[in-house]
Amino acid sequence: MFPTSCAGCGALGGELCSNCFLQLKQIPRFTCPYCFNFSPGGLTHTHCKTPFCLDGAQSLIQYNKIAKKIIQRTKYSLAYQTLSVVLSQIPPTWYRSIIDFTLRLNPQPHLLAIPLHPKRLAKRGFNQADIVANHLAHLTKLKATHLLVRDKNTSPQALVPSKQARRENIQNAFLFINTNGTIPQTIILIDDVYTSGATAKEAARVLKMNGVQQVFLYTFSHGL
Ligand SMILES: [Zn+2]
Ligand SMILES: [Zn+2]
Numbered sequence: 142m143f144p145t146s147c148a149g150c151g152a153l154g155g156e157l158c159s160n161c162f163l164q165l166k167q168i169p170r171f172t173c174p175y176c177f178n179f180s181p182g183g184l185t186h187t188h189c190k191t192p193f194c195l196d197g198a199q200s201l202i203q204y205n206k207i208a209k210k211i212i213q214r215t216k217y218s219l220a221y222q223t224l225s226v227v228l229s230q231i232p233p234t235w236y237r238s239i240i241d242f243t244l245r246l247n248p249q250p251h252l253l254a255i256p257l258h259p260k261r262l263a264k265r266g267f268n269q270a271d272i273v274a275n276h277l278a279h280l281t282k283l284k285a286t287h288l289l290v291r292d293k294n295t296s297p298q299a300l301v302p303s304k305q306a307r308r309e310n311i312q313n314a315f316l317f318i319n320t321n322g323t324i325p326q327t328i329i330l331i332d333d334v335y336t337s338g339a340t341a342k343e344a345a346r347v348l349k350m351n352g353v354q355q356v357f358l359y360t361f362s363h364g365l
Contacts, residue, residue, distance in 0.1 A: 148214045148223050149207045156226040157211065165227075166203045167235050168363055174198040174338045182242060193349040195342050197357045199239050200335055201231065204364025212269070212333050212362070221267050224333070224361070228276040236280055239359050243281050243329060250327035250357070251286040252278055255344055256315075258291040273361050274331040286325060288351075289344060292316040298340055307339040315344055317351040327355040335360040 146153050149161030171183030174195050180186055184197040202208055215224040243250055254270035262268055278285050293314040301307045328348055330341050335358065345356035 148211045148220075148227075156220075156223045157207075157230065161207050162230065164205065164207045165231070166205065168200050168203060171199055171238075174342070174358065182238070193346040195330075195338065195345040195358055196355045198335060198338060198341070198359070198363075199242065199357075200360045200363030201235060201239075202362050204334060204336075204362040208362040208364075215269050215272070215333075216265065219265060219267075221272065224269060224272045225276070228273065228361070233280075236277075239277065240281055242357075243283060246327055246355075248326055249283060250329045250355075251284050251325040252281075253286050253288060253328050253330050253344075253348075255330055255332045255340060256287070256289055256291045258294040260294055269333045270331050273333060273359075277329075277331060277359065283329075286328070288317060288319060288324075288328070288353075289315045289347065290318055298336070299334070304337050304339070307337055308343075311339050311343045313343075314340075315347045317347050319351070324352045326353065328353050328357070330356060330358045332358065332360045333362070335363045 145155055147158040147161055148156055150158060152158045170179055172178060173180040173186045173189050175185055175189035182197060183199040185194060211223055211227050214220050252274045254268055254274035257268045274285055291314055295310050295314050298307050301310045330344055332341060341358040348356050
């Protein structure tokens with residue numbers, strides 16, 4: 142076994158040293174996922190809504206250099222524990238907003254980790270969105286559901302240059318599958334990073350076309 146090193150600076154001792162941990166920043170204020178202007182709770186403004194749109198989005202931390210390194214190490218070095226340990230080290234108060242939000246929803250929402258294509262999942266061995274979903278399920282006691290499968294092996298969104306190209310890249314990437322008959326009224330999509338939100342918006346469209354009424358997004362980090 143190699144000794145654990147900090148995902149941020151490489152110092153030996155743990156997944157993230159205290160110096161790098163201090164560089165993680167909570168999202169100061171939430172924005173509408175369509176116009177990116179301020180919106181309480183990250184809800185989509187009424188005037189920004191379209192049929193089958195995402196109803197709101199919240200994230201835990203800002204996507205800065207350290208957040209990027211945590212995600213990259215988790216994904217590309219197959220270090221499941223890096224993201225998992227960081228999630229559990231983040232103070233409970235940083236989760237207050239999403240916990241309060243989910244608990245106010247009635248009926249209770251189901252959590253849905255944005256799926257990876259089966260080929261990519263097989264290669265990586267885990268879906269990093271599941272790590273975030275598992276942590277939120279642990280904090281909220283909400284159920285996780287699997288209503289989507291990734292049908293198209295898309296290029297990683299981070300490598301697609303423009304907003305328009307990202308939308309096209311992800312279009313029709315998801316298939317709706319419902320094995321247990323009842324469709325949850327409200328879904329909270331979970332992912333690791335949120336930039337333009339194109340992936341979550343496409344997932345929301347497919348879920349709503351199949352009868353889900355409200356779809357929100359929660360991610361580990363958010364950066365534009
Ligand atoms: Zn460090
Ligand atoms: Zn808006």
